[in-house]
Amino acid sequence: MTDLVLHGGSVIDGTGAPARRADVAIQGGRIAAIGSDLARDGARVLDVSGRTVVPGFIDIHSHSDEAMFVNDALESALHMGVTLVVCGNCGGSSAPVSGLAEAELDRELARLDVKRTWSSFGEYAAAVDRARPSINVCSFVGHGTLRSCIMGADARAPTADELARMRKLLARSMSEGAIGLASGLIYPPSAFGTTDELAALCEVVRDKGGLYASHIRNESTKLLEAVEENLEIGRRSRARVELSHHKASGQKNWGKVEQSTALIERARSEGVDVTADQYPYTASSTGLAVTIPNWVHEGGTAKMCERLRDTAVRERIRGEEVETGRAWDRIVIARARHHQEWAGMNVQQLATEAGRDPLDWSCDALIEHDGAVDIVHHSMSEDDVRFVMAKEWVCIGSDSRANAPYGPLSFGKPHPRSYGTFPRVLGRYARDENVISLEDAVRKMTSATASRLRLRDRGIAREGAWADLVVFDPARVMDTATYDDPHRFPVGIDHVIVAGGLALESGQTTRERHGRFLRLGPDLGGP
Template identity: 35%
Template sequence: MKIARRSRYIGPLLLVLSIVISAKAKDDLVLTGATIYDGSGSSPVVGFVAVDNGKITAVGDGQPPEATWTIDAQGLIVCPGFIDLHTHSDSGVVSSTRRACVNYLMQGCTTSVTGNCGGGKRLVGRFYDEIDEVGAGTNVAHLIPQGTLRRYVVGNEDREATKEELQQMRDMVQQAMKDGAWGMSTGLIYSPGIFTPTEELIDLAKLVSLQDGIYASHIRNEEAELLPAIEEAIRIGKESGCPVHISHIKSAGTSNWGSAHLAIRTIEEARTQNQRVTADQYPYTALSTSLTPILFPGWARSGGRSKLADRLDDPELAAKIRAEVTKKLADISDGERIFIVRCSSYPKYAGQNLKHIAEAEGSTSLAIAEKIVRGSGASIVSFAMSEDDVRQIMKRPWVATASDASTRLPSASRPHPRGFGTFPRKLGYYALREEVIPLEHAIRSATGLPADIIGFSDRGYLKPGMAADIVVFDPDKLIDKATFDEPNHYSEGIQYVFVNGKVAVSERVPTGALAGKALRKRQKEETQMTPTK
């Protein structure tokens, strides 16, 4: 009797179980008929990519598995989500208005690396926690900003750190690595990075090396002293044990055009000696930064803006400063190649070059530059690189693609267009239209290569078990639309973007999903981090 009663429930129970098992047997998503580039630089294959629970479950050319959502990707390219090794999105990814990172998602970016050029968030653990409170549009990995640490401990002074100050910075580096930083960055044209001795950088980088972190550097000079600056970075890597990464590699200044091959040779010589040296690049002939470090010598900037103003009021020091600034202006057509992006003291200057402003005011480019730095300073765009050098650099297999921009919304300002167009420009313009590099090379420069450089083991490639960071684009339509005159335009051709398996762009429209998370580097358990003596 009891058996009979129980049997009444067995049939319905088995039916429910079969439904559950059947449902679990389906993947969340399958992209079918796609042209697949897996991030390795290999030739593409036509097939499917299956995703379930935020992970890639299968990649193949046979019969695709069943899925809850099937997207016909015939005629479209599917590849890993792009990894931007060089952003300044530290504030943006925790901003209530900009953390969705739409300008990056519309380029196909799924991961942003922050803390670059030695600047950014100092407290790594707290920063990661802020990101994970509600998520972000992209994943975020952070580098220790050496300049921020030094400013906190030493200030903006041109002097060596004391033993006590150096130990304090060591402790901060150790804690940051424990909290999941992926390495340390420097900005050696900016204060206070410019005042940091090489030996101090080696000392701190040794602690980074203990956790297999990288040393990423905006090197001391990207103009006439480019080669010594690269050699310094290589030395820091060699003596500390860190892999070296040169940020936004370039040869700037008209007198230095054509020198990119020398920088390439220097790096490749180090690589032949089994040293890990890589670089990244944004595919434009213009750079963007602040006016002061571009024109005014480092020694004159010690102590900050007020001290610079004091030195400009000193006849002897002012003459020395002006001589150096005049020399730099001569290398950029007397300021004709420098355009003001933003200047709070003189808003009307926005969109104009220094030479034009000077002519309009019956002044000189030197006087206008001095006037600006005595005020608020200014953000600038400088057309300082040659197209041929840009093309030569991007052909190297160790050069990743990176924007050197930040998460932003379209506005009335006129920033560098790289914040809206870097990746589609590299793939759509240089690879597909100009055929400067093969498409598989361009895709690898934005996926597998940056993953290898920073040390990701779970993303950057389309392989089973990897995080489902995926971009789907139309090769016939992929192109950047942002220009220097109209920089606030989203790129075209990105059809879908998935971040950790969740759709962030669907049929060319951002969904508003905050599927990105903080990517914390795992600490090596067997390594005991001890301060360098």
Template identity: 40%
Template sequence: MLDILIKNGTIIDGTGKPAYQADVGVANGRIAMIAHHIEQNAARTIDARELCVSPGFIDPHTHSDGPLLVNRQAESKIRQGVTTEIIGNCGISVAPIAGEAISEISARMAKIDLDVTWRSMGEYLDQLRKPGVAVNVVALIGHNTIRGSVLGYKNVQPSPKQQAAMEQLVDEAMAQGARGLSTGLYYPPGYYAATDEVVGLARVLRKHGGIYTSHVRSESDTVLESIAEAFEIGEKAEVPVEVSHVKIEGYHNYGKLDRLLAMMDDVLTTGRPIGFDQYPYTAAGTWLSTALPYWASIGGAQAIAERMKDPDVRAKLHRSWKEERLEWDNRLGVRDWSEIIISDFPGRPDLLGKSIADIAEAEGKNPLDTVFDLLISSNGLADAIWFTQDENIVQTLMKHPLVTIGSDGRALRPEGVLGRRKAHPRNYGTFPRVLGRYAREKKVLTLEEAVKKMTSMTAERFGLTDRGIIREQAWADITLFNARTVSDTATYTDPHKYPEGIPYVIVNGQIVIDNNQHTGALPGQVL
């Protein structure tokens, strides 16, 4: 007796092989059989005549660390067909925490009404396991969190003893179930770290079989050098590398695409263990405080807010805006202030969806002063969406054989605290957008290629065995979607919208999305 029988579906197995018709039987959490006609009885039969049967999507780049504890049903992800989330990216994990990182992470988690009661990676993962989550989770250790724990958030270099303390935190967290280290060298305090500091930390991953992922130091003026640094770290530490959300930011940098592609082709030819992921949008989403030069962003969110009250600092920033405009452009990546939109602002829903230019005009202020004042009144915690990228570059990178799909998003839901912020549409739309807009409509990828970039490629990179593939004995993480209708509906102005055309999602052999409804099942495992 089977648990689930999926009849008459079109199998897209995740390897990139052409689609074919077959029935799929699920028993004991795994795919028990795949055959042209399965006659066995099943507790539940799903008629998949109109549907593609694909491995559940694996999201290599998420920030769901906190949200999964607030939204265990992982609505915005599971409804995209995502069955595994890789959390702790961009150097920002919520565990392990010590020292100054406790208050910094607690302040960020307070935005979603989440109490930080854990310290170690093991304690955090236990909170995910009990009472469970809808999706499987792979945890990365964030370098900024480790650095904040040992050195605080200042521009300092570690002593040998402090370096050893950071390495020990990585070692312990890996032993407790993490699967790699992420850096956000673009963000302070990661930005202050020399390459060798990261090499030292990444070297600890080797004995655990871990991966190094990076939001590289710059995605604009020095994007090529920054990606080369990620390669170097992987080479010196002898660990695989994942370059996160590959992109070129800033219109004056778009001409660097050919050189970036040459670097990627070289990785392909030499067969080094290096991969890239990408979100299918031309806007980034991150902290408003990243608008500031690094010297003005020392010390975490609260310290930044305090600093913005200092008239001397503000005068210095105004002078720098006049004298070092190119540096600001490189950091901002936008053409003007109308291309930065407020997406989250504690206590001020009226500001959501407004651009810096709008707010400056309404308040009769200079846009720079507007940014400083917004940082003060949000205690440094405002978030924004930044229109920094070019559609043609997004499509060209998507086609590259080393690029997979990742959301850079969180597991949100429209109701409650997670729906309060404006958010980036990628939280709800990434995977269906690639299937609908980029595969079906624009033909940037075939459907089989698109699914491969969402499943087996990511499983392989992160060492997830028996996942990301429709094959007998693989785990039954399965997404059923309608290739003719699958699409994202979330937009920048109306982001909390579930996609269409993904009526069934199965995680470890349990149905989580059943005929478009969430069953409440929490079958996800910490992998």
């Protein structure tokens, strides 16, 4: 018997094909039929006239690794139509953990009042399943996490034995469900990794049928060199490669994405299996600690804070800062747990009010907060965002943690992308500005990402596929979150269905919890 029928809507199947008027019948968590005036057989019927029905959005670049242990609804992601978050990005994952990786994760979990119950990747996946999230979750293994487990935060190449142990731990984690490897080459200890090391690790990813995703080594003055390194890793390892949140940061680098995309397209024509993703904003978000040179981070967070107390270290940093030309007035504090009043103010402003130099103010802020100060950095070009979005091989990712407008995840003024990414693409860039068509926007959020992850029966609205679906109003859908007021849900997302259950109904979170941890092998990946 059919469980639910979506009646009278316009279906965009996610392949890029034109929309068509059709009903969608759901039975046993899957799509049973798509067609005109489907039999209802006593099923519940939702009238979705004037609405568009699409596959659930897949956030290929999420940082919601621990969010489900705080808010099982993963609320900001759910409200923008996301039915799968891909975690473990930018070199950091919640598993596997031992040694320094264990200590650093426990430090982060303590801030969220979460008690860790896992060490291995398989144990983490099981913990996510026990949390019963509203949407699905999968995860990479972080390259920095691997390094921390085996090498701590040493700023050097691994020995042959250490590399072998990292390869073994990566292989074991992928056997337990990890979808591949993700590096964060601006974030120590991943930043200490070498090209040779990454290529060797990616051989494991290739053999296991996974994906290598990289926050590349530089997104500003050395963007092209960093893209070339990413492509070289793909060439040497023959692994599939994803270039994370492609952009050019810093005004003097605007326009470089034309050269970087040309490099990628040439590599694609030569047989390198590479794609990219992006978020639809001109500001990035990261930690204030990224403004501190890599050498200061050696040994981990505690060592970094210890060094920052040394005036000689600060003077050395200051000398390097002159070369990079840091624009402190473009760096806005998003979260600092001891100083909520800082949120929304830029570093230059805060330093001036305190009668301090911006670098000294930043060092003191990092020491006081044990390295955990989040920032929003206004540094990109709108023209670049549009140029990258128009590329057929670029999909959409939020680069954010799922937040909520209440509870521990409501703290500070985080980047609005955690609430607005997918509706912003649909409303602003597809409907209002015609940068891409609505059908192509949906493709970039669904089948393109599903294909990249080699997901089985997800990302396309067709008979037999999992009933992970979004119903939205194409005339109204839009982000409402801003940098000043980020904890605002979008408008126009009416219903979100996960495995046939209404996780979001009429714009309201329900208690339906059908999300689970998707694992390499049973659910996705493979040759």
